Amino acid sequence: xxxxxxxxxxxxxxxxxxxxxxxxxxxxxxxxxxxxxxxxxxxxxxxxxxxxxxxxxxxxxxxxxxxxxxxxxxxxxxxxxxxxxxxxxxxxxxxxxxxxxxxxxxxxxxxxxxxxxx
Amino acid sequence: xxxxxxxxxxxxxxxxxxxxxxxxxxxxxxxxxxxxxxxxxxxxxxxxxxxxxxxxxxxxxxxxxxxxxxxxxxxxxxxxxxxxxxxxxxxxxxxxxxxxxxxxxxxxxxxxxxxxxxxxxxxxxxxxxxxxxxxxxxxxxxxxxxxxxxxxxxxxxxxxxxxxxxxxxxxxxxxxxxxxxxxxxxxxxx
Amino acid sequence: xxxxxxxxxxxxxxxxxxxxxxxxxxxxxxxxxxxxxxxxxxxxxxxxxxxxxxxxxxxxxxxxxxxxxxxxxxxxxxxxxxxxxxxxxxxxxxxxxxxxxxxxxxxxxxxxxxxxxxxxxxxxxxxxxxxxxxxxxxxxxxxxxxxxxxxxxxxxxxxxxxxxxxxxxxxxxxxxxxxxxxxxxxxxxxxxxxxxxxxxxxxxxxxxxxxxxxxxxxxxxxxxxxxxxxxxxxxxxxxxxxxxxxxxxxxxxxxxxxxxxxxxxxxxxxxxxxxxxxxxxxxxxxxxxxxxxxxxxxxxxxxxxxxxxxxxxxxxxxxxxxxxxxxxxxxxxxxxxxxxxxxxxxxxx
Numbered sequence: 001x002x003x004x005x006x007x008x009x010x011x012x013x014x015x016x017x018x019x020x021x022x023x024x025x026x027x028x029x030x031x032x033x034x035x036x037x038x039x040x041x042x043x044x045x046x047x048x049x050x051x052x053x054x055x056x057x058x059x060x061x062x063x064x065x066x067x068x069x070x071x072x073x074x075x076x077x078x079x080x081x082x083x084x085x086x087x088x089x090x091x092x093x094x095x096x097x098x099x100x101x102x103x104x105x106x107x108x109x110x111x112x113x114x115x116x117x118x
Numbered sequence: 119x120x121x122x123x124x125x126x127x128x129x130x131x132x133x134x135x136x137x138x139x140x141x142x143x144x145x146x147x148x149x150x151x152x153x154x155x156x157x158x159x160x161x162x163x164x165x166x167x168x169x170x171x172x173x174x175x176x177x178x179x180x181x182x183x184x185x186x187x188x189x190x191x192x193x194x195x196x197x198x199x200x201x202x203x204x205x206x207x208x209x210x211x212x213x214x215x216x217x218x219x220x221x222x223x224x225x226x227x228x229x230x231x232x233x234x235x236x237x238x239x240x241x242x243x244x245x246x247x248x249x250x251x252x253x254x255x256x257x258x259x260x261x262x263x264x265x266x267x268x269x270x271x272x273x274x275x276x277x278x279x280x281x282x283x284x285x286x287x288x289x290x291x292x293x294x295x296x297x298x299x300x301x302x303x304x305x306x307x308x
Numbered sequence: 309x310x311x312x313x314x315x316x317x318x319x320x321x322x323x324x325x326x327x328x329x330x331x332x333x334x335x336x337x338x339x340x341x342x343x344x345x346x347x348x349x350x351x352x353x354x355x356x357x358x359x360x361x362x363x364x365x366x367x368x369x370x371x372x373x374x375x376x377x378x379x380x381x382x383x384x385x386x387x388x389x390x391x392x393x394x395x396x397x398x399x400x401x402x403x404x405x406x407x408x409x410x411x412x413x414x415x416x417x418x419x420x421x422x423x424x425x426x427x428x429x430x431x432x433x434x435x436x437x438x439x440x441x442x443x444x445x446x447x448x449x450x451x452x453x454x455x456x457x458x459x460x461x462x463x464x465x466x467x468x469x470x471x472x473x474x475x476x477x478x479x480x481x482x483x484x485x486x487x488x489x490x491x492x493x494x495x496x497x498x499x500x501x502x503x504x505x506x507x508x509x510x511x512x513x514x515x516x517x518x519x520x521x522x523x524x525x526x527x528x529x530x531x532x533x534x535x536x537x538x539x540x541x542x543x544x545x546x547x548x549x550x551x552x553x554x555x556x557x558x559x560x561x562x563x564x565x566x567x568x569x570x571x572x573x574x575x576x577x578x579x580x581x582x583x584x585x586x587x588x589x590x591x592x593x594x595x596x597x598x599x600x601x602x603x604x605x606x607x608x609x610x611x612x613x614x615x616x617x618x619x620x621x622x623x624x625x626x627x628x629x630x631x632x633x634x635x636x637x638x639x640x641x642x643x644x645x646x647x648x649x650x651x652x653x654x655x656x657x
Contacts, residue, residue: 004170006316006423007401013320014397018390018558024370025554031373040377040454041549056199058293060466063630064195065289067469068188069282070638074476075180076278077645078432079264081483084649091268092649094275099642101279105286114290115634117627152384152450159443166436179432187439191469194446198462258428260489 062114073102131171138164151197159190176260319423323400331564332362338615345619369560372553379453380550388448389551389558395441396562399569402430404492406582407589407599421600422492430490431483434573435476438528442468444562445547452550460546467527467534467629474637475524478517481648482510482577495581507585511578513651517644518578520637525570527633529563531614533621534629571610572603579606 080087080095087094109115122129141164144157162185169178267275336351336359343350351358376385404422427433442465449461483489486497500508511518527534543549548559575581582589582599589595624632 004427006320007427009316010320010401010423011394011398013324014394017324017397018393021393021558022386022390022554025374025557029371029374029553033373033375040379040452041456041544056195056462058199060195060462061192061199062289062293063466063470064188064192065293066286066634067473068184068192069286069289070473071184071188071476072282073279074473074480075184076267076275077477077480078483078489079176079260080268081480081645082258082261082487082489083264083268084484084652085487086265087268089653092653094268094272095649096646097276098279099646101276101283102286105283108287109290110635112290114293115631117630150381152381156384156443156447175427175429176432179429179436182436183432183439187436187442187472188469191442191446191465194450195462195465198450198458258489260429260432 059117066109066114069105073098127171131168134164134167134171138168152194155190155193155197158193159186162186162190174259176263316423319421323405323423324397327397327400327565327568328561330568331561332366334564334567334611334615335362335365337612338618341612341615342619345616366557369557370554374553374555375550377453377550381451381453384447384451385550386555388444388451389555389562390444391447392441392444392562393558393565395437395444396565396569399434399437399566400572402427402433402491403569403572403576404495404581405572405600405603406596408596421596428488428490431479431494432489434569435472438475439472441566444559448551448559449547452547454550456544456549457547460543460549463543463626464530464547467530467633470630470633471524471527471534471637474520474633474641475528477638477641478520478524478644479577480641481514481517481645484645484648484652485510485514491576491581495576495583498580499583501585505585507580507583509578509580509583514578514644514648516640516647518574520641520644521578522574523632523637525574526614526617527629529566529570529614531567532618533624535623567611567614568607571607571614574610575603575606582606 076098077095080091084091138161141157141159141161145154145161148154148157162181166178166181166186169175169181339361340350340358342348351361354360354364376382401423406421408421445461445464445468447461449457449459449464452458482494486494488494488497498508498510502508502512506512526532548556551559582603584602589599
């Protein structure tokens with residue numbers, strides 16, 4: 001377990017550093033809030049709509065789903081890559097088959113325009 | 119101090135486990151869906167910590183990369199996409215379905231308990247480095263996963279790619295313009 | 309036992325100290341560098357060559373009034389800059405910054421110049437934390453109750469997850485060449501030369517992977533030409549529109565710390581870390597200091613490279629950015645590691 005103790009300490013420091021700076025800033029800063037200052041930013045006029053009226057393109061969802069799929073694929077690449085010299089040609093062919101199947105999906109996504117933005 | 123160092127692993131385990139369960143409770147008790155999603159994220163983090171505690175570093179990293187980095191981002195996108203601030207929670211939902219929920223919870227819990235018991239009876243012990251052995255040498259968890267996966271589980275590995283392919287095609291079909299998800303006159307905000 | 313703890317604490321102090329002093333220096337370099345490139349003067353009033361400008365900026369940011377707009381989600385609003393800074397700081401823990409094998413300090417081995425010497429998932433740890441860093445931006449955008457923040461946050465997270473794929477796949481070739489996740493071993497695998505004069509740096513056989521990684525690093529750190537989340541002409545300041553004072557400064561510091569980490573990673577993965585062709589670094593403290601200087605010089609070059617690119621190239625459009633990420637970068641990264649596989653199978657590498 002010893003190798004994780006530096007990580008634990010570092011994480012604690014990394015967590016406490018923002019807390020300390022934010023608290024420090026709280027002590028030294030000035031402040032005179034008023035209603036106009038607390039309005040959401042819009043170029044000097046009152047905001048005609050709130051943030052949550054905005055509708056998003058479905059593409060953001062598609063990008064996120066495709067990301068999850070490809071992310072799982074890259075996860076399979078990692079243990080394969082570090083053992084590549086031991087797995088030799090057999091492992092290489094294995095991975096080529098894996099990628100070839102996924103290539104079908106990639107081409108499909110491309111042809112259906114899932115990778116286009118506009 | 120002596121107690122702390124003697125029971126270090128156990129203490130860390132209980133802290134992580136309690137926080138993980140607390141995150142799970144948060145998921146179903148928070149009113150705001152974004153808060154629920156972030157609570158689930160906390161649970162994923164703690165579970166990653168538990169994996170690392172059992173010397174399954176690769177699984178811990180995968181937990182963060184795939185669940186925290188991918189799936190939760192997807193959840194958050196969907197929550198923002200459907201504009202949930204406008205949705206009012208259906209108060210009757212829980213009370214009507216409560217018996218069903220309790221039943222499925224109990225069944226699922228029993229299945230997990232059975233799995234854990236069967237697993238621990240089947241493979242007693244194993245030592246701290248059991249998950250890091252490659253051909254009798256201690257190398258590392260990722261190397262051990264790679265060696266086992268690509269030597270002994272060839273067919274499941276190739277089937278994973280087919281599953282991923284199906285998931286990809288399904289997502290693209292759901293997200294199509296003509297699938298009616300993007301209504302007529304719907305503004306496209308880049 | 310105690311000597312070990314003290315050595316670890318010294319390493320921690322050095323890493324955090326260096327990271328936090330690099331931020332103001334980089335702010336100065338960025339502003340003077342942009343002035344140089346665009347034929348302006350830049351900050352030149354506070355101290356010699358304006359060197360004290362970052363100090364004044366820091367004081368201003370700390371003492372600035374803290375404005376929290378109406379309708380924000382208070383807890384998440386404060387959590388976002390906190391995550392940004394905490395993640396940026398914790399990433400550096402697995403980054404080795406010099407050759408320190410076999411050295412002792414106060415009778416205790418220092419196990420190399422790296423905070424967590426025995427962690428065998430090095431690169432994976434960095435990617436896992438980078439994946440977690442997306443949340444600071446999503447949460448900041450969502451909790452601010454401002455449409456510019458929200459649009460900036462969603463855009464930025466899409467961009468980051470898209471380029472994360474290119475980044476992770478481009479590293480696979482390096483992992484194959486060095487058979488390890490540990491960055492010190494990645495550097496070890498790059499010592500020596502081919503044909504007596506080409507250094508065995510990964511950048512030469514894997515030029516495609518190196519370019520992909522660098523482009524992805526620009527996108528991950530939200531720097532021009534990929535700074536769409538804060539494209540000021542359309543989104544004011546993107547996800548941190550509503551942030552002021554120290555909370556804004558936290559995002560700002562996190563951005564520059566990430567810049568340092570990215571530069572260090574580029575150097576370690578593709579440019580041989582602290583090795584130089586034809587130079588055998590001696591053991592002992594002299595060699596250790598030499599390796600530190602070489603590494604720092606290489607990192608400084610890439611930090612300047614980031615500044616240089618930022619003030620030279622115009623911004624991409626969002627559809628161009630996504631098309632580049634999905635249609636060019638990912639296939640190139642795959643081609644890179646397939647080439648490494650073929651080359652290793654044929655015995656060229």
